[in-house]
Amino acid sequence: MMTVKEGTNVGRKVITAADMKKPLNLTSQAFTDNKQGYFKWLRENDPVHKGKLFGMMNIYLLTRYDDCVNMLKDPRFIRNRTTATGGGGRFPFPLPKSVQMLANSMINDDEPNHRRLRTLVHKAFTPRQLRKLEDRVHEITKELLDKAEQKGEMELMEEFARPIPVTIIAEMVGVKVEDVPELTHYVDAVTENMSGLGIAKTMFWDMPKAIKFVKGLIELKRKNPADDILTALIEAEEEGERLTEDEIIAMVFLLIIAGHETTYNLITNMTYTLLQHPDQLALLRSDWGLIDSAVEEVLRFDGPLYGTKPEYPTEDVTIRGVTIPKGSTVMPMLGAANFDEDIFENPEVFDITREKNRHLGFGMGIHYCLGAPLARIETKIAIQALFERNPNLRLAVDPSELKLAARPGWHMYKSMPVKLG
Numbered sequence: 001m002m003t004v005k006e007g008t009n010v011g012r013k014v015i016t017a018a019d020m021k022k023p024l025n026l027t028s029q030a031f032t033d034n035k036q037g038y039f040k041w042l043r044e045n046d047p048v049h050k051g052k053l054f055g056m057m058n059i060y061l062l063t064r065y066d067d068c069v070n071m072l073k074d075p076r077f078i079r080n081r082t083t084a085t086g087g088g089g090r091f092p093f094p095l096p097k098s099v100q101m102l103a104n105s106m107i108n109d110d111e112p113n114h115r116r117l118r119t120l121v122h123k124a125f126t127p128r129q130l131r132k133l134e135d136r137v138h139e140i141t142k143e144l145l146d147k148a149e150q151k152g153e154m155e156l157m158e159e160f161a162r163p164i165p166v167t168i169i170a171e172m173v174g175v176k177v178e179d180v181p182e183l184t185h186y187v188d189a190v191t192e193n194m195s196g197l198g199i200a201k202t203m204f205w206d207m208p209k210a211i212k213f214v215k216g217l218i219e220l221k222r223k224n225p226a227d228d229i230l231t232a233l234i235e236a237e238e239e240g241e242r243l244t245e246d247e248i249i250a251m252v253f254l255l256i257i258a259g260h261e262t263t264y265n266l267i268t269n270m271t272y273t274l275l276q277h278p279d280q281l282a283l284l285r286s287d288w289g290l291i292d293s294a295v296e297e298v299l300r301f302d303g304p305l306y307g308t309k310p311e312y313p314t315e316d317v318t319i320r321g322v323t324i325p326k327g328s329t330v331m332p333m334l335g336a337a338n339f340d341e342d343i344f345e346n347p348e349v350f351d352i353t354r355e356k357n358r359h360l361g362f363g364m365g366i367h368y369c370l371g372a373p374l375a376r377i378e379t380k381i382a383i384q385a386l387f388e389r390n391p392n393l394r395l396a397v398d399p400s401e402l403k404l405a406a407r408p409g410w411h412m413y414k415s416m417p418v419k420l421g
């Protein structure tokens, strides 16, 4: 077994043809723990690979940068499977009504519906609008670090990285801070228990309760309108902009989930990557002006999402000699594209001064991340405060003890205990 770079996101084990006798299974632990090892082999040997999702569903995986970009800009690839196949279910497997309601958000929709929905919320996410939130991000960060300082240690994900974006997005949407724990409970149920016995409980118990909870919020907001996204959506509905209550519910869930799951994992991954690269950390500490390019480099090198939502071609499409049949499930591997040697010089080197970093960490095309400016603000403030206030910040366990979650599309840790003093 050849080792590339121990303890970093760069594949620990070099993958050979012998490891690839079976289709790659995205939910296998082997892949989860060595994504870049597999991505490198696929980019070089099988850039349009027919892999597996949950060990049974076929999924075409694109691993070269240009293929991912071309596909994400190609109108023949769409998100609504029913339209692509001319019939059948919206998703490759049957889903109960409550799940469909939450899943039918704009991230899984196509034009013109996607644009109609995105236009309704995009105003809240312009850089100018978001700069107003900077003070609030500083305030939350400070409170969390004050608390952690008293203990001298913390579980970084739950006690620091998560509460920052959760509080911000809840306040933006218009959820009361005291309601945030209940909402995050549902979000966890919806996003985490998607395997084994957990699925049934999630689909038939948690999701209907989650929908009821958001319906309650809408009722309250109708009576007490405020300066927030939920009120704007309700007003749009009332002004007859063809927005249904189901669409409002799906949007609230999308914003809450997309608005914090990704960011808290970026803050976590960035902390980890900097600790694993002391030279780069020292450079950043000596010049915080590098924080912008450092965040972009982590999005490339160790970003929280390695794939987009699945897409379905509306006709047979041939890429590099492989014909992807109409209606098949396809996923561009953003995490693989971000290490493509044709695009990035020395992609396996973590370099916070990297210039013209055209990473795909926020996706590409019509679904390009709506919250990218917000994610950048939150991550920069959180990371600078964390490292400035804690010169001795270090992992509380050996890196080999950290576990990655086997969630398709995600590069995320299960926990990250750190010591401060």
Ligand code: HEM
Pocket: 106, 107, 108, 118, 165, 169, 254, 255, 256, 258, 259, 260, 262, 263, 266, 303, 304, 305, 307, 308, 309, 360, 361, 362, 363, 364, 366, 367, 368, 369, 370, 371, 372, 374, 375
């Ligand atoms: C580090 C943080 C983040 C990362 C890495 C990230 C990444 C991404 C990616 C890769 C996509 C494209 C997904 C696809 O094509 O299927 C996306 C879409 C999206 N993101 Fe983010 N995101 C982050 C933070 C946020 C935040 C803070 C929000 C705020 C609400 C947000 C809201 C969204 C929404 C609504 C979409 C769907 C846009 C559409 O369908 O038009 N994201 N994000």
